[in-house]
Amino acid sequence: MAASVMLEQLFWPPVLVFAVLGGGVYLWAVLDGLAARLLGPPQAQSVWLSPLSRGAWLLVQQANTTEAPDLWGWRLAPALYLALAAVGLALVPWSRDWVATDLATSLVLWGSVEALATVVIFLHGWSANSHFALMGAYRYVALGLSYLLISMFVLIGAALPAESLALTQIVTSQEDVWNIVRQPLGLPLFLLVGLALTFRGPFNLADTRDMAGGTGVAVSGPPRLVWALARSAMLVAFSGIAATVFLGGWLGPWLPGPLWVVLKMLAVLAVLAGLGRWFAVVSPSRCLSLMWLVLLPLSFVDLVWAGVVALL
Amino acid sequence: MAVSWLSRLAVRGPATVFPALGMHGEDALYRLARDPGIALVDTPRHAAILLVAGGVPPHLQDALRRVHDQLPAPCATLWYQSEPLLELNQPGAVIIDDPAALPGAVKKTWRRLITREQDTAPRLLPDTPPNPWQGLGDDGHGGEGMMGGVPYGRPMAMPPTPDLRDGLALDVLTFRLGPFFPLWPAGLAAEVALQGDIVQQFAVVSPAFPQAVPQIFVEAQSRPVAIAELERKRVQHHLYAFFHALGLAHLPGLARRALALAEQCDSRPVQALDKAFTAFERALVRRGFFALYLPRGATLEGEDARALGGVAARAAGVEDDARHADDGYRRLGFSPVTQQAGDVPARWRQRLAEIQQSLRLIGRAEQGDAVTAATDSIELPQGTGSAHELLENQLPGLEWSEALATVASLDVAEVSPWPHP
Amino acid sequence: MELLTLLLILLLGLGGGLLLQRWPGRHGASPTYPQRAPFLGGGTPDTHAWSRYHIRYYPMTLLLIAFEMEMMFMYPWAAVYVEQGMKAVMEMGMFLSILGVGIVYGWREGVFKWQ
Numbered sequence: 001m002a003a004s005v006m007l008e009q010l011f012w013p014p015v016l017v018f019a020v021l022g023g024g025v026y027l028w029a030v031l032d033g034l035a036a037r038l039l040g041p042p043q044a045q046s047v048w049l050s051p052l053s054r055g056a057w058l059l060v061q062q063a064n065t066t067e068a069p070d071l072w073g074w075r076l077a078p079a080l081y082l083a084l085a086a087v088g089l090a091l092v093p094w095s096r097d098w099v100a101t102d103l104a105t106s107l108v109l110w111g112s113v114e115a116l117a118t119v120v121i122f123l124h125g126w127s128a129n130s131h132f133a134l135m136g137a138y139r140y141v142a143l144g145l146s147y148l149l150i151s152m153f154v155l156i157g158a159a160l161p162a163e164s165l166a167l168t169q170i171v172t173s174q175e176d177v178w179n180i181v182r183q184p185l186g187l188p189l190f191l192l193v194g195l196a197l198t199f200r201g202p203f204n205l206a207d208t209r210d211m212a213g214g215t216g217v218a219v220s221g222p223p224r225l226v227w228a229l230a231r232s233a234m235l236v237a238f239s240g241i242a243a244t245v246f247l248g249g250w251l252g253p254w255l256p257g258p259l260w261v262v263l264k265m266l267a268v269l270a271v272l273a274g275l276g277r278w279f280a281v282v283s284p285s286r287c288l289s290l291m292w293l294v295l296l297p298l299s300f301v302d303l304v305w306a307g308v309v310a311l312l
Numbered sequence: 313m314a315v316s317w318l319s320r321l322a323v324r325g326p327a328t329v330f331p332a333l334g335m336h337g338e339d340a341l342y343r344l345a346r347d348p349g350i351a352l353v354d355t356p357r358h359a360a361i362l363l364v365a366g367g368v369p370p371h372l373q374d375a376l377r378r379v380h381d382q383l384p385a386p387c388a389t390l391w392y393q394s395e396p397l398l399e400l401n402q403p404g405a406v407i408i409d410d411p412a413a414l415p416g417a418v419k420k421t422w423r424r425l426i427t428r429e430q431d432t433a434p435r436l437l438p439d440t441p442p443n444p445w446q447g448l449g450d451d452g453h454g455g456e457g458m459m460g461g462v463p464y465g466r467p468m469a470m471p472p473t474p475d476l477r478d479g480l481a482l483d484v485l486t487f488r489l490g491p492f493f494p495l496w497p498a499g500l501a502a503e504v505a506l507q508g509d510i511v512q513q514f515a516v517v518s519p520a521f522p523q524a525v526p527q528i529f530v531e532a533q534s535r536p537v538a539i540a541e542l543e544r545k546r547v548q549h550h551l552y553a554f555f556h557a558l559g560l561a562h563l564p565g566l567a568r569r570a571l572a573l574a575e576q577c578d579s580r581p582v583q584a585l586d587k588a589f590t591a592f593e594r595a596l597v598r599r600g601f602f603a604l605y606l607p608r609g610a611t612l613e614g615e616d617a618r619a620l621g622g623v624a625a626r627a628a629g630v631e632d633d634a635r636h637a638d639d640g641y642r643r644l645g646f647s648p649v650t651q652q653a654g655d656v657p658a659r660w661r662q663r664l665a666e667i668q669q670s671l672r673l674i675g676r677a678e679q680g681d682a683v684t685a686a687t688d689s690i691e692l693p694q695g696t697g698s699a700h701e702l703l704e705n706q707l708p709g710l711e712w713s714e715a716l717a718t719v720a721s722l723d724v725a726e727v728s729p730w731p732h733p
Numbered sequence: 734m735e736l737l738t739l740l741l742i743l744l745l746g747l748g749g750g751l752l753l754q755r756w757p758g759r760h761g762a763s764p765t766y767p768q769r770a771p772f773l774g775g776g777t778p779d780t781h782a783w784s785r786y787h788i789r790y791y792p793m794t795l796l797l798i799a800f801e802m803e804m805m806f807m808y809p810w811a812a813v814y815v816e817q818g819m820k821a822v823m824e825m826g827m828f829l830s831i832l833g834v835g836i837v838y839g840w841r842e843g844v845f846k847w848q
Contacts, residue, residue: 009734009735009737009738010737010738010741013738013741013742014738014741014742014745017742018742018745018746018749036565039565040564040565040568041345041348041564041565041567041568042348042568043326043348044326044347044348044349045324045325045326045349049324050325050326052321053321053322053323053324053325054325056318056319056321056322056325057322057325057328057360057426059318059322059756059758060318060319060322060386060426060758060759061360061384061385061386061758062384062385062386062758062764063384063754063758064357064384064764064768064769065763065764065769066769066770066771067441067464067465067466067766067769067770067771067781068463068464068466068781075751075754076747076751078750078754079746079747079748079749079750079751079754080747080750081750082746082747082749082750083742083743083744083745083746083747083750084746085746086742086743086745086746087739087742087743087746090738090739090742100738100742101735101736101738101739101742102735103735103736103739105808107808108808111804126783128782129771129781129782129783130771130772130782131485131487131771131773131778131782132771132772133782134782134783134786135506135509135712138508138509138786138788139509141788141790142789142790142793145790145793145794145797146793146797148797148801149797149800149804152804152807156807156808156811159811159812160811160814160815161815163812163813163814163815163816164812165808165811165812201562202562202600202604204562208562208713209354209495209559209560209562210495210560210712210713210716210717211712212354212355212493212494212495212772212774213353213354213355213357213358216355216358217354217355217357217771217772218355218357218771218772219357220357220358220384221384221756221758222753222754222755222756222758223754224358225753226750226753226754229750229753230750277565278599279599279600279604280561280562280563280599280600280601280604280605281561281562281604281605282600282604282605283604283605283606283607283711283713283714283717284509284711284713284847285607285711285789285845285846285847286604286607288790288793288845288846288847289845289846291845292793292796292836292839292840292844292845293836293840293845296836297833297836300829300833303829307814307822307825310814310815311815311818311819311822332775355772356772357772372775375774375775375776376775377767378767378770378775378777379774379775381765381767381768382767382768382770382772383768384764384768428759435765435767435768436767437765437766437767438767439765439766439767440766441766442766442770442777463781464781465766466778466779466780466781467779467780467781468780468781468783468784469780469781469783469784469785472785475787477789477848478848480787482784482785482786482787483784483785483786483787484784485778485780485782485784486778486779486780487771487773487776487777487778487779488773488776488777488778489773489774489776490773490774490775490776491774491775491776492774492775493773493774493775493776494774501774501775501776507787508786508787508788508789509789510787510789510847711789711847
């Protein structure tokens with residue numbers, strides 16, 4: 001009996017989480033590659049193979065170090081980022097009673113994952129003790145502190161009608177109508193948070209080209225691969241949360257619930273890939289104004305909207 | 313064999329190249345940027361191949377050695393129209409002079425390197441810290457007292473200095489950047505002092521390599537030439553400028569489009585060019601090049617702008633344009649276009665407007681085979697003044713991304729007295 | 734048990750990430766000092782990068798703290814919002830509008846500029 005409970009609770013959830021993470025990272029790379037081919041310069045290699053080739057090359061390349069890095073911090077940062085992504089994905093419910101870890105406060109935990117991601121990204125840039133990496137790290141924190149609030153307001157907006165902070169409850173509260181319809185501002189704002197969380201596209205403040213790659217300027221070889229994996233993994237976890245909170249999670253006709261979650265996650269990833277490749281990078285000071293003076297007030301509006309609708 | 317399947321997989325990816333541009337090295341950059349099997353990267357840490365394109369003057373060769381040694385293994389160097397460094401000038405050195413052969417040679421080197429047919433390049437500089445430190449001084453950190461040492465061969469940051477923007481006294485980071493920093497003009501090296509990411513001081517150590525003007529502009533100084541041909545080269549120059557700036561703005565697809573347009577300038581019918589350019593211009597706006605990326609600052613005032621000439625001057629409202637005095641141009645109805653703001657976005661708007669204007673001129677000039685009338689003063693694609701001194705005045709006080717956007721918006725390189733080879 | 738699972742997932746992610754970084758490459762020798770120098774396009778730094786860095790968005794971080802405190806109250810508030818009805822609306826409305834004034838004030842003072 002105990003053995004079967006152990007298996008149920010300690011073996012299958014991690015297997016599930018890491019399988020989805022692995023598959024998701026690969027599919028994200030493919031989707032991003034498709035977006036890059038549509039919006040960016042043409043590439044010679046097939047979209048299916050190029051992520052694998054890139055990974056293989058990074059495994060072949062020598063791992064660089066710097067004159068006096070905080071080596072522990074530098075190597076821990078990618079691993080921590082990956083671990084945070086895994087924790088985030090563990091919260092996503094695949095159906096009514098199939099959740100890797102079903103917490104009553106999973107929404108709060110996701111909030112802390114977002115906050116810790118900022119710390120980890122900063123650590124990655126700072127610990128290299130390299131000029132551009134340091135600048136990238138500090139620049140990212142400005143963004144990291146700004147998106148946090150927007151994210152929390154839209155998530156709490158979704159928690160209002162559910163009367164709960166558990167993601168499963170948030171899904172069941174969408175049985176009549178999904179949050180994307182009920183709170184139309186929520187998902188667009190949350191998608192921007194996703195780009196900021198993984199410093200992609202317009203919100204790539206950490207690794208901009210003007211700093212020759214910012215936090216990644218001194219990284220090469222396997223550590224760079226893990227960092228890239230973790231960054232994609234975080235996006236996969238993010239898409240899981242977005243699908244759960246705004247797109248009704250497992251809800252949907254005909255197909256089984258988990259399949260719906262996967263399809264919705266892929267839809268979110270595809271939109272993110274397009275958004276990320278479409279826009280130019282935002283200059284840092286404009287980014288701050290944009291976040292606090294446009295997006296944050298919009299998230300207020302979203303919360304008020306959600307509140308009014310929940311009471312009606 | 314674990315390594316072999318990894319290598320086989322890795323070798324199918326794009327060849328990663330860090331370009332170290334010497335004099336007239338841009339051609340190599342443009343050629344590689346058009347090749348889908350090659351990925352140009354911004355830091356040697358992300359590259360396996362160092363491409364030295366164009367001649368590197370002796371006083372910059374030490375900097376080249378430093379860049380060379382920063383590529384992680386496995387790495388190799390290619391020399392395009394360039395003389396290899398003395399210690400690398402061995403029988404095995406890959407030297408390419410034919411532009412058409414360059415992409416092939418890059419891919420071949422990549423293949424040989426990853427499949428271990430070719431050994432990784434040796435390190436050129438001795439494996440010693442920049443300053444001796446171990447075991448020296450009170451604490452073995454290479455100096456006297458708490459802050460006086462050189463741990464790991466370098467001192468800690470400079471003593472506090474009041475900041476330009478708010479006067480807060482914090483540490484200043486000083487370093488020399490370039491001449492092989494790929495995000496600004498080739499050859500430019502500068503002593504930079506930063507506080508946070510705001511430039512405090514900027515002093516040019518070595519100017520950007522002079523840029524050759526196309527042959528036709530040289531010929532125009534001795535005989536009447538076809539206006540259409542001149543204007544096609546002018547459009548090309550501006551589009552290359554867009555290629556660099558769009559790369560900085562994280563719009564690689566649009567940068568590629570600017571490059572493709574630039575390559576088509578020589579031969580494509582002007583109507584088709586015009587159509588493609590209009591679409592490009594629209595995409596530029598839609599994808600946030602102006603709204604998201606370009607900073608508002610770095611305004612040039614009258615005197616500075618006039619001294620610089622060219623696009624930068626006209627973007628600040630100075631109506632200087634040698635074409636205005638040319639009867640050949642006047643017959644085509646030429647009159648200078650200008651912007652008033654004089655800041656970074658105005659310079660890019662001005663470039664867009666001038667491309668549009670040149671395309672119209674090409675259309676009209678090709679109908680009547682119009683030629684230039686004056687040979688004494690020719691409006692070059694770039695301004696004739698030196699932007700280096702201007703940078704030293706303009707950049708302090710700017711945030712780093714603003715500073716680089718400003719550099720990209722100006723024609724920093726001086727005009728070379730020799731035409732393009 | 735749920736938290737134990739979560740901890741396990743965290744540790745597995747951490748361990749996997751660390752292990753993969755130690756992938757046995759074919760390049761045994763550790764990087765030389767010139768390779769380890771910060772990349773500055775061939776240029777050289779005078780000092781280490783670590784310094785008392787001038788953070789330009791410092792006033793914004795102070796504003797953030799105010800909002801973060803609010804977040805703490807908002808989580809439990811969200812769970813009882815529908816049950817409490819108008820009372821909850823008024824409470825959070827007041828709280829938010831005070832903070833909103835803070836944003837407007839910060840904007841007037843140029844907090845969101847890089848200065």
